[in-house]
Amino acid sequence: MKKTVTLSLLVTGMAVFGQFKEDSIQFSKISSEILNNGKGYTELKDLTKNIGNRLSGSEAYEKSVKWAEQKLRDAGADKVWLQEVMIPVWVRGKESLQIKTADGQWKKLKMLSLGNSEGTGGKDVSGEIIMVKSLEEYDRLTESQVKDKIVFFNHPFNQSYAQTFIAYREAGAYRRSAAILTAKKGGKFAIIRSLSSAFDDVPHTGNMRYEDNISKVPAVTIGNTTADELEKLLKNKKVTAKLNSNCGMKGEKLSHSVIGEITGKKDQSVIVVGGHLDSWDVGEGAHDDGAGIVQSIEVLRTFKKLGIQNNHTIRAVCFANEENGTKGGKQYGKTARDSNEKHLFAIESDAGGFSPRGISLEMDDKNSTQIQSWVNLFLPYGVYNFDGKYSGSDIAPLHEMGVPTAELVPDPQRYFDIHHTEEDTFEKVNRRELLLGSVVMTQLIYMIDKNW
Amino acid sequence: MKKTVTLSLLVTGMAVFGQFKEDSIQFSKISSEILNNGKGYTELKDLTKNIGNRLSGSEAYEKSVKWAEQKLRDAGADKVWLQEVMIPVWVRGKESLQIKTADGQWKKLKMLSLGNSEGTGGKDVSGEIIMVKSLEEYDRLTESQVKDKIVFFNHPFNQSYAQTFIAYREAGAYRRSAAILTAKKGGKFAIIRSLSSAFDDVPHTGNMRYEDNISKVPAVTIGNTTADELEKLLKNKKVTAKLNSNCGMKGEKLSHSVIGEITGKKDQSVIVVGGHLDSWDVGEGAHDDGAGIVQSIEVLRTFKKLGIQNNHTIRAVCFANEENGTKGGKQYGKTARDSNEKHLFAIESDAGGFSPRGISLEMDDKNSTQIQSWVNLFLPYGVYNFDGKYSGSDIAPLHEMGVPTAELVPDPQRYFDIHHTEEDTFEKVNRRELLLGSVVMTQLIYMIDKNW
Structure with a gap:
């Protein structure tokens, strides 16, 4: 009996180790692909320098909608669409x-x-x-x-x-x-x-x-x-x-969030990765939140490029109007609820394109404990902190519907030097730091897609 | 008997917790003092903008020797001196x-x-x-x-x-x-x-x-x-x-490392914190290694300012000639050996003034295990990684003598964009990131001074 137990423990142990090794290899492929061939940094340059800041309701925001639509297609999304949303128009x-x-x-x-x-x-x-x-x-x-x-x-x-x-x-x-x-x-x-x-x-x-x-x-x-x-x-x-x-409010206007997805091979339940496409009307909205946008698009591109067969639908959402109304996030949540679309998980990147350090988890203990158990896979990428219990404001409506949500946690030292200012420019973003954020989100989504 | 054991375990547990709490409060005081009142950032500006790059053998290096001497006095060192060292003179x-x-x-x-x-x-x-x-x-x-x-x-x-x-x-x-x-x-x-x-x-x-x-x-x-x-x-x-x-070697020259210390209250065994004062002859030597210099000086100032009674002597060493000879480090090691001066521990900061992430430990298992056991004190400051087994090149001679050595491990993403180039300038250094490096080294030295 004892021998059998030992043997079965050994077999389980080897299976667990084999699993770890397989995931670890996939993590490394994701990292190599993005750090070598990632497009996020040049896309962010394009967004910030050719469109610039893009407050909801502005002409620049409408340009960025078209821009995001094109970038999602370039990334290889199976389906790209605009989601209508009424946004407030504030003019300085x-x-x-x-x-x-x-x-x-x-x-x-x-x-x-x-x-x-x-x-x-x-x-x-x-x-x-x-x-x-x-x-x-x-x-x-x-x-x-x-x-x-x-x-x-x-x-x-x-x-x-x-x-x-x-x-x-x-x-x-x-x-x-x-x-x-x-x-x-x-x-x-x-x-x-x-x-x-x-x-x-x-x-x-x-x-x-x-x-x-x-x-x-x-x-x-x-x-x-x-x-x-x-x-x-x-x-x-x-x-x-x-x-x-x-300055003042000048009514409302019809605008759009931009959505692209790669279809799930097993079912159509949805994993969301997102950021907000709008910014304040100063600077270039580079860290806040151009970074989150290009990182989210990079996740889709990486799944496609590496040919990872995703079980569930992976959807990049470029939310409208986070800064002065969060109407994009609210509309997204409402649409998901109205259409009874099952959401498995959502993560947002909206704390700057700095070196990732962790993932904040707003979900029940069972789910967060499972994600925390993956820490040894993430450690080589500098990600150790799973203690936060919050997630991005655009996905708060999903969280309220019971969807497990999360936020990328980058290094926080430089963000509030430039946040919401003329200084939030492309020059303040480092290529490798930005891309590592995409690496970590892609890795997490790979694990969730596979295990949930 | 059982009751006694439980009680004594409880007492031990409370003592351990009490100890943790006391250390945690001291960590917080160190952090507040440096993040609010730290002088490292303005001192780095002075060093980089008023002296600039400072290759061994250059006039600028000799200026930086006088500069470091003065800054160590300003920091409240009990004793400041120059250590003679023969350095190679290379001219571009x-x-x-x-x-x-x-x-x-x-x-x-x-x-x-x-x-x-x-x-x-x-x-x-x-x-x-x-x-x-x-x-x-x-x-x-x-x-x-x-x-x-x-x-x-x-x-x-x-x-x-x-x-x-x-x-x-x-x-x-x-x-x-x-x-x-x-x-x-x-x-x-x-x-x-x-x-x-x-x-x-x-x-x-x-x-x-x-x-x-x-x-x-x-x-x-x-x-x-x-x-x-x-x-x-x-x-x-x-x-x-x-x-x-x-370009070419133009012989040797007498120059100096710069040393300042605060005397131990219990004994005169030495804890070293250091960086190298020289840089390459391009850029401003800001991250490499002006950062390590001002961080080391900050450690002394913080002990003085907070009135921490250090048991052992805490010494900041601004090493000469790390870049093209490591003669400063070698001379420091030789002098310590010749004078039979007991060194308890040495840490160097020479990987840039970026957000700290860890401390690399080159020492026996007993010592490294003890330092690793302090991880929960360090985590709130973003320091989680104690896995490295290397330390700075200037303190390698101390390590060879059996001294436990270490190196500050900052975020590594941006360093090799600018390392040894015209781009290694003050503008590339972030105030909070730089100061957090001093925070972590001061905290570590506080723990070692108290427990070793």
Whole structure:
């Protein structure tokens, strides 16, 4: 009996080892193919340099829809189509922010209106600046202290965290709620210090919110250096700010997400890999999220090129409107639900095209434990961290429907230096780092397609 | 009895947990201090922009000696001194490489002589180019096929590896031995394709070797684009190359490594953290190895700033002449041996100022197992990989004396795009990535100082 058990354990052990070896060889083929022949880097150059930034509703976004359609065909997708989605149209227009001390001249500050903010309608709006460093400090201010003032939320990005996303989430509260808080106490508009890890003067835009029945005051952002200078100025003097801006919502528009797939050989249940095709209206949307787009297309191309027979349908989705509405992700989820299309798994890449370090898993323990058990296959590619329990915002609707979802976790040190700024350009992306992201997503999808 | 065991296990467990918690808090203090107040990034800017590249024997290197001395004092070192070391003096001088096809004009190529190579003594040396792709291919050539020819070693950097250092080591054989191999079969000089992961035309210099009793023919390098073009040209035509260069060894010179330490409170056994102060004579020596220098100085400053009472002496060593002789490291080892100075541990940072991912350990199993057991303390800082079994070349002499040695393992994707080139500039270094390297080395030294 003992011998039999030992033998059967041995056989099982050899089978497990044989399996590991086979997967390991496939991982290596995927990596070699992409690192040597990957097209993502040159495609990203094309997208960023020939189309550039591409806010939902802009002409550039519509160009990028055609571009993505073509690239998915080039990648060898069996089927490519556009998914209709109504998107909000926000337009920046002209904007300027100036300050003046009691004894001084007006001085222009480098600034950006926050995305989705209403402007001043082309009129000057001015008032005295009051500064707070935290939400708690703002809470202590009375309505009479804020009324008719300009509120400067000067909360610094916390450099202490090794993981920059923690600092981003903390500082995010200011970007999202500054306008609402300011309006609630009668302030005229809000200035926030940018959510930036850089020691420079680059303003970072990004989404903000309004609430029903609360006046929609403008919210703008300034870079770290300007924020520091303003803080210093405010220590000794009263400072007046004057904003003139034309930004605002201009209704809705019909646009599209772009989808390509390679058909499953066994069934048509769907594995999604995606990123968002839109970007903010500054820079080139290279890391955010041109990277995720070209990486997702690369996954399809690699399956085709290596002739991997996928059991399930593998679908690359270039979501519309992540930045200021996530309408693409919502529409995708709705369509999947309405058509009763079974989704096995979805992963998004939307944290920059940096060296991958992990995969964040938002799913039940059984599934996440299985993926974590593959760690030794991923380690040679620098991927060790499966501890995150979140996934991309475009696939949140799928997650809500019960689909196991995930997000690629790249190195987070450089992202918030350039996120949502003029500096998010192709030059900031490294070829090998970008391609390794595609490698890891292709490897993961290979494993899921085979085992689920 | 059982109760006692359980209780004592519980007490031990609580002690272990208490210990972990205490260390974890100290790790966090170190990280916060450096990420918020670290001086390494601005010091690197100063070193690279105000001194620039600093090959051993150059005036710039001597400036950097004074610079490092001052920075170690600024960091609060209890003792700072210069260690004498005789270094080779290699000078590049003017150089040009041209090619001509049978029907064409002479055309200048972008090139660099390899470090330590002899030149042509200012005379034109020309001959027909023969190309090989591998050492094996070269071995098959007869002497008469090579005699009076120019040998073009066109071995490409292998992009397939996720770990670029493997490709670098493989391609390194060409850089080191091209001149010897060429001379052995009577060739006039060698051209090698650069050890470069980039898709550009930047030539990468680096050390090469000669052997006694084998003629010292010149060796030069060209970037990837030029190498590709030359390869294409050679498919259809005979191509003549003409080299004119003045480089060569100009004897030896007395110079210095720079050392600073904070005295041990319990004993004077030494923990070394270091990098090399010299660089190649192109670019700014930012990642290689200005990064290692400012990171090492940061370790001392952080111990002082946080008032950590170090049991053993912690010494930052800025080694001279790593690039073309490793004389600084050899002299340091010799001095330690001659003075019978006990060294507990040494770590070098010489793989770029990128996001740290691990610590490579060259030491006996007992010590490496203990360091590996600290992995959960390091994981929040992105450090997971303790599998490497090598350490920096400057501390190899210490290792040979039996000292446990280590090397910081940063992300390797971008290093060989810029290594030993005009492109290794301050702009390629990210503040947070650089500082995290200091964080991890300070944390490791804190643990070793406390536990060894």
